[in-house]
Amino acid sequence: MHLDHPDAFPHRHTYSAADPHRPDGTRRALRIGLGGPVGSGKTATVAALCRLLRDELSIAVVTNDIYTREDAEFLLRHAVLPPERITAVETGACPHTAIRDDISANLEAVEDLEDAVGPLDLVLVESGGDNLTATFSKGLVDAQIFVIDVAGGDDIPRKGGPGVTTADLLVVNKTDLAPYVGADLEGMARDAKAQRGDLPVVFTSLVAEGGVRPVSDWVRERLAGWAAVAP
Ligand SMILES: Nc1nc2c(ncn2[C@@H]2O[C@H](COP(=O)(O)OP(=O)(O)O)[C@@H](O)[C@H]2O)c(=O)[nH]1
Numbered sequence: 650m651h652l653d654h655p656d657a658f659p660h661r662h663t664y665s666a667a668d669p670h671r672p673d674g675t676r677r678a679l680r681i682g683l684g685g686p687v688g689s690g691k692t693a694t695v696a697a698l699c700r701l702l703r704d705e706l707s708i709a710v711v712t713n714d715i716y717t718r719e720d721a722e723f724l725l726r727h728a729v730l731p732p733e734r735i736t737a738v739e740t741g742a743c744p745h746t747a748i749r750d751d752i753s754a755n756l757e758a759v760e761d762l763e764d765a766v767g768p769l770d771l772v773l774v775e776s777g778g779d780n781l782t783a784t785f786s787k788g789l790v791d792a793q794i795f796v797i798d799v800a801g802g803d804d805i806p807r808k809g810g811p812g813v814t815t816a817d818l819l820v821v822n823k824t825d826l827a828p829y830v831g832a833d834l835e836g837m838a839r840d841a842k843a844q845r846g847d848l849p850v851v852f853t854s855l856v857a858e859g860g861v862r863p864v865s866d867w868v869r870e871r872l873a874g875w876a877a878v879a880p
Pocket residue numbers: 685686687688689690691692693694720778822823824825826853854855856
């Protein structure tokens with residue numbers, strides 16, 4: 650089994666083994682990965698985080714799409730960050746490979762962003778969404794967010810899988826749609842708790858103003874933790 654495979658250390662939630670410092674000794678950016686099924690709201694979460702945090706933090710985004718640059722183009726079109734802070738990695742057929750097994754294109758994208766715009770505080774890496782099993786290598790990101798949504802089926806937390814069970818934050822998005830699809834939010838919270846123990850779960854609706862706040866609060870906590878790990 651590959652050491653980075655989520656089943657290798659199912660309950661390990663540490664910071665990356667990769668050096669938190671740049672060669673010059675300063676603290677590198679905290680890298681947060683966003684994974685989850687297609688359409689759950691990963692790009693929408695990235696956009697909302699950028700809008701909320703961009704005035705106080707130096708942020709960049711790497712998107713992973715299978716054959717296109719659509720997510721990056723959405724972020725550019727909506728001007729959530731200046732264009733030089735957004736990079737697309739085209740992953741080919743296997744989006745999870747680029748974030749888990751051969752992470753070189755993503756690592757290079759992160760380095761190129763820092764070369765281009767200077768020291769960053771936060772890099773958000775969005776995976777090319779696929780199924781429930783995609784997780785990031787600890788060599789690529791320091792923490793991962795798994796985004797699911799209520800319209801994808803309220804049994805997803807119960808079904809588990811590495812994203813739902815081991816992600817550092819589970820986001821259950823599109824709560825505004827719950828009444829229309831008959832999703833049982835309390836049941837989802839209960840199932841998530843059973844799968845995740847003390848790991849955090851937040852419910853969001855990004856159509857509401859400030860709807861990303863539970864996620865941005867968590868990101869701020871991680872940034873504070875990151876500063877403590879690597880002063
Ligand atoms: N109703 C509703 N729609 C949302 C919400 N978040 C995202 N969406 C929509 O869901 C679709 C897919 O979102 P996107 O961020 O592209 O998903 P991704 O594939 O995970 O990146 C888009 O049309 C979004 O506008 C939400 O909280 N509520």
